[in-house]
Amino acid sequence: MTLGLIQQQMAYTTLYLYVGIFMLLITGFVATVLVLARLLAPSRKSRTKDEIYETGESTVTDPWRPFPVRYYVFALLFLIFDVEAAFLYPWAVIYKSLGVYGFVEMVIFVVILGVGLAYAWKKGALKWV
Amino acid sequence: MQTVLNLLEMEPIRFFISFGAILFLVLNLAAILTMAERKTAGYIQLRYGPNRVGPRGLLQPAADVFKLFTKENVSPGRADLWIFLGAPIAMFIPAAAVWMVIPFAPNAVVANLNIGILFFVAVTSIGALGVIMAGYGSHSTFSLLGALRGAAQMISYEVPLILSLLGVIMLTGSLSFVDVVNSQGPNFWGWYFLPQLPMALTFYIAGLAEVKRVPFDLPEGESEIVGGFMVEYSGMTWALIQASEFASMGLMASINVTLFFGGWQPPLEFLDLGNFNWIWFGLKTALIMFTFQWIRWSVPRLRMDQLMDLGWKILVPITLVWLFVTAGAMLVF
Numbered sequence: 408m409t410l411g412l413i414q415q416q417m418a419y420t421t422l423y424l425y426v427g428i429f430m431l432l433i434t435g436f437v438a439t440v441l442v443l444a445r446l447l448a449p450s451r452k453s454r455t456k457d458e459i460y461e462t463g464e465s466t467v468t469d470p471w472r473p474f475p476v477r478y479y480v481f482a483l484l485f486l487i488f489d490v491e492a493a494f495l496y497p498w499a500v501i502y503k504s505l506g507v508y509g510f511v512e513m514v515i516f517v518v519i520l521g522v523g524l525a526y527a528w529k530k531g532a533l534k535w536v
Numbered sequence: 537m538q539t540v541l542n543l544l545e546m547e548p549i550r551f552f553i554s555f556g557a558i559l560f561l562v563l564n565l566a567a568i569l570t571m572a573e574r575k576t577a578g579y580i581q582l583r584y585g586p587n588r589v590g591p592r593g594l595l596q597p598a599a600d601v602f603k604l605f606t607k608e609n610v611s612p613g614r615a616d617l618w619i620f621l622g623a624p625i626a627m628f629i630p631a632a633a634v635w636m637v638i639p640f641a642p643n644a645v646v647a648n649l650n651i652g653i654l655f656f657v658a659v660t661s662i663g664a665l666g667v668i669m670a671g672y673g674s675h676s677t678f679s680l681l682g683a684l685r686g687a688a689q690m691i692s693y694e695v696p697l698i699l700s701l702l703g704v705i706m707l708t709g710s711l712s713f714v715d716v717v718n719s720q721g722p723n724f725w726g727w728y729f730l731p732q733l734p735m736a737l738t739f740y741i742a743g744l745a746e747v748k749r750v751p752f753d754l755p756e757g758e759s760e761i762v763g764g765f766m767v768e769y770s771g772m773t774w775a776l777i778q779a780s781e782f783a784s785m786g787l788m789a790s791i792n793v794t795l796f797f798g799g800w801q802p803p804l805e806f807l808d809l810g811n812f813n814w815i816w817f818g819l820k821t822a823l824i825m826f827t828f829q830w831i832r833w834s835v836p837r838l839r840m841d842q843l844m845d846l847g848w849k850i851l852v853p854i855t856l857v858w859l860f861v862t863a864g865a866m867l868v869f
Contacts, residue, residue, distance in 0.1 A: 437624060437628045459676040474684075
């Protein structure tokens with residue numbers, strides 16, 4: 408007796424269509440739950456409920472005023488390393504067949520990035536303020 | 537009987553059944569994990585935990601869901617409602633969609649994407665978007681603080697998370713989760729946590745940070761910013777955020793198991809259960825989830841600068857060094 412729902416051989420298009428349908432169905436499910444909750448739950452408006460929570464104090468400043476994002480350097484570093492990963496993933500998949508050539512290539516690539524990281528570290532960009 | 541089973545395995549039908557099964561799994565996982573969390577907390581702190589509803593309090597999650605359904609959904613008067621209500625959706629999608637590519641038993645996978653690991657990395661990062669949407673849409677200072685912390689934390693820990701998978705990819709030569717599990721073999725000494733121990737530890741820690749668990753729960757930070765990015769949520773919207781948090785914790789545990797602890801492979805060859813190997817997968821995942829909860833009640837929360845230091849100055853260098861070691865070792869042997 409087979410209990411496992413075995414995946415058949417499928418064309419790529421079908422497979423990615425499934426991924427898309429899956430995400431749409433999940434979105435639909437969550438939206439349905441939200442609508443259901445809206446219908447089932449009571450809703451009595453009042454001034455006090457409209458206020459935002461700040462440990463019982465009334466808010467002094469507007470939270471949507473311009474604020475300094477101190478960690479944009481972290482965001483930049485993240486971007487660099489993310490792109491690095493986008494290069495390293497395909498390399499890692501075929502590494503077995505690349506041999507010494509692939510190893511040297513990767514060493515050069517990662518060392519350049521490592522120097523960049525060390526430079527950022529030295530400059531104090533990795534310090535949280 | 538056989539014909540019915542064959543019909544169920546036909547294509548669109550199989551997909552919709554699997555979708556239902558995964559939704560069922562995710563929701564129940566969230567419910568059971570809330571219960572397990574409170575029971576673990578109870579026993580670690582020498583008390584019982586919830587024990588009123590049903591036998592030994594086992595019906596507590598069901599009661600919670602009923603209660604939350606009938607609670608009012610309060611939203612701040614000046615909140616941006618589309619962003620505010622979009623946040624639970626943006627957080628639920630990554631928690632549920634990645635289960636698609638995880639093999640539960642030999643060949644039992646909803647869609648065997650050949651870029652499975654990349655799909656996992658890409659879809660999990662949507663979670664950071666959900667946190668920012670929740671924090672910014674609420675029009676509240678605490679929420680905004682929590683969201684900014686969450687964004688900083690999640691993008692910082694995504695780097696070691698991504699890099700720590702490279703060793704496994706190199707050893708397997710494929711990005712598909714099915715191939716990763718198949719190549720680990722049915723004995724525990726063939727699993728990747730042995731040759732890739734530093735990477736496995738990095739992935740575990742980075743995964744913990746990615747799902748915002750203690751000691752990395754700064755986006756929520758109960759003692760300082762009360763609920764962090766979800767301070768303004770109530771009723772079912774709050775429940776959905778909580779559910780996706782717990783589901784993504786379960787997801788992270790199962791990815792840990794799939795990549796480093798052999799997925800559905802039995803620990804020793806003679807314990808092979810054929811199609812019922814999902815039992816092994818479940819047991820291992822449950823064990824990892826228990827360690828997540830154990831850590832929660834044993835370790836204090838990190839400070840923000842310590843958190844960033846751990847990510848960038850310890851975990852990233854470890855992964856880069858072990859990348860060299862793996863590459864060199866594969867070249868020599």
